[in-house]
Amino acid sequence: QSVLTQPPSASGTPGQRVAISCSGSSSNIGSNFVNWYQHLPGTAPKLLIYRDNQRPSEVPDRFSGSKSGTSASLAISGLRSEDEADYYCATYDDSLRGPVFGGGTKLTVL
Amino acid sequence: QLQLQESGPGLVNPSETLSLTCTVSGGSVKSSTSYWGWIRQPPGKGLEWIGTIYYSGTTYYNPSLKSRVIISVDTSKNQFSLELSSVTAADTAVYHCAHGGGGGYCYSTSCYAHWGQGTLVPVSS
Numbered sequence: 001q002s003v004l005t006q007p008p009s010a011s012g013t014p015g016q017r018v019a020i021s022c023s024g025s026s027s028n029i030g031s032n033f034v035n036w037y038q039h040l041p042g043t044a045p046k047l048l049i050y051r052d053n054q055r056p057s058e059v060p061d062r063f064s065g066s067k068s069g070t071s072a073s074l075a076i077s078g079l080r081s082e083d084e085a086d087y088y089c090a091t092y093d094d095s096l097r098g099p100v101f102g103g104g105t106k107l108t109v110l
Numbered sequence: 111q112l113q114l115q116e117s118g119p120g121l122v123n124p125s126e127t128l129s130l131t132c133t134v135s136g137g138s139v140k141s142s143t144s145y146w147g148w149i150r151q152p153p154g155k156g157l158e159w160i161g162t163i164y165y166s167g168t169t170y171y172n173p174s175l176k177s178r179v180i181i182s183v184d185t186s187k188n189q190f191s192l193e194l195s196s197v198t199a200a201d202t203a204v205y206h207c208a209h210g211g212g213g214g215y216c217y218s219t220s221c222y223a224h225w226g227q228g229t230l231v232p233v234s235s
Contacts (some may be wrong), residue, residue: 016142032220033218035216042227043227044224045222047215047222047223050215050223051215065220090157090220101149101157101216
């Protein structure tokens with residue numbers, strides 16, 4: 001059971017906007033920055049969002065992050081077939097004294 | 111561009127020690143602002159942080175694995191390593207090495223800007 005809760009799956013059609021949620025608590029999301037990763041099995045995970053809503057220069061602006069209280073969200077607009085992957089949220093947990101990941105959300109582009 | 115590559119045995123017997131090495135290219139493990147981590151993914155499950163090491167040698171481990179884990183840096187080979195002792199089938203996973211800090215996007219150990227593609231380590235007799 002992951003400390004951070006994500007829906008196991010999400011889906012959308014090309015061009016749509018989808019959002020993936022990540023729920024935590026005051027000891028993790030509520031007091032630390034959230035990061036998001038995109039992962040295709042067999043490849044290196046890719047950092048999509050850091051510090052809640054910052055995007056590395058190589059990441060398209062179709063990807064955006066937000067946070068409110070003890071929950072965070074990753075939004076993908078203009079969905080493309082190549083966005084089909086697993087998405088993970090991650091943050092630091094003050095109680096566990098270490099990073100924690102969400103269980104991951106498998107995004108399917110229909 | 112910093113690149114990471116994991117290497118190690120393809121199979122580990124139960125109760126033995128799993129040893130993996132991460133070779134760093136395009137950067138240096140001696141970077142005083144960088145941190146280096148190991149993260150694993152058991153089959154069908156999500157990512158799990160194992161531990162992180164700074165160039166200073168300071169280490170941080172997942173409390174659930176702390177008694178079995180050692181992470182170290184070899185500056186002469188520009189590598190860092192993972193040792194996980196007394197393994198069981200539950201330790202079967204794809205093991206990734208990763209980098210954060212170094213003046214880049216990340217400064218918290220939950221943030222890694224560079225990852226290796228991972229290596230599958232089955233634990234089985």
